[in-house]
Amino acid sequence: MERIRxxxxxxxxxxxVNEPIFRGVEAEFLALLEKYADPATIRERLVAVERENIGVFGYGVKGFLLSLIETAAQVSQDRLSGADIQKVIALGKEMLASPVELLEGVEAVLENLCRDYSLMIITKGDLLDQESKIARSNLAPYFDKIEILSEKDEDAYGRVLSTHGVAPGEFMMVGNSLRSDVLPVVNLGGHAVHVPFATTWEHEQVAVSAMDQSLWLTLANLGELPPCLPQQRPCFAR
Ligand SMILES: [Mg+2]
Incomplete structure (x- = not known):
């Protein structure tokens, strides 16, 4: 087995923390539009509009904001006022300025792992927003490379690995999304660790079989990662 590096x-x-910020804004949005439609109807429309728009605008706050405005126009049947549009835009700006709240134990894990491994961030979303969050997180010094992609699929991971001269067997991806962080990496022959977060965005949800789940490791939190690395345990020996 190649050594993970x-x-x-x-x-x-x-x-x-990210998804709770989106959920919080979504709740404010539903309240703002209550005069036009009931919250369940608006939410259902929003999910559908977002699904259509991901391929057009990509991931991140700006695409989400455009989906909010489009949803608002639809559910209000074009009665949406300029003042309401301004309020929706203000919600988006609020998201971009939200403080970066690190998950528990993250810094200690990075500090530990950066001694023995080359660390990367591979994320997707708005370039400026992600760059700003990385800067505000104060975590950048732990990472050798940062990649902000428009999609995290097999092709994208393959390009990142070849750009950095990393073989799949030397690579491990850690993340909360089975769809974006685990499945494409496992399919490429890399190692993956799933650390589920309390809430998962609808568009990241995938169904997986029990058999598939033996291909990656699932941990309750990031703090469980260092003791699980392959030198100590055979869980990644495939
Ligand atoms: Mg994520």
Whole structure:
């Protein structure tokens, strides 16, 4: 077995809190539009609009904000006022300025692992927003490389690995999303660790079989990672 030498981390809901910020804004949005439709109807529309828009705008706050405005226009049947549009835009700006709240134990784990491994961040979303969050997290010094991608699929991971001259067997990805952090990496022959977060965005949810789950390791939190690394345990020997 090749020795793992690069460990890459997802950022949102792996290193810091993200999904609750989206959920909080979504709740404010539903309350703002209550005069036009009931919250369940608006939410259902929003999920559908987001699904259509991901391929057009990509991931991140700006695409989400455009989906909020589009949803608002639809559910209000074009009665949406300029003042309401301003309020929706203010919600998006609020998200971009949200403080970066690190998940528990993250810094200690990075400090530990950066001594023996080359660490990377591989994230997706708005370039400026992700760069700003990385800067505000104060975690950048732990990472040798940072990649902000528009999609995290097999092709994208393959490109990142070849750019950095890393063989799949030397690579481990750690993240909260089975769809973006685990499955594409396992399919490429890399190692993956799933650290689920309390809430998962609808568009990241995938169904997996019990058999598939033997291909990666699932941990309750990032703090469980260092004692599990392959020198100590055979869990990654495939
Ligand atoms: Mg994530």
């Amino acid at each position: 690069v460990i890459a981390f997802d950022a949102d809901d792996t290193l810091w």
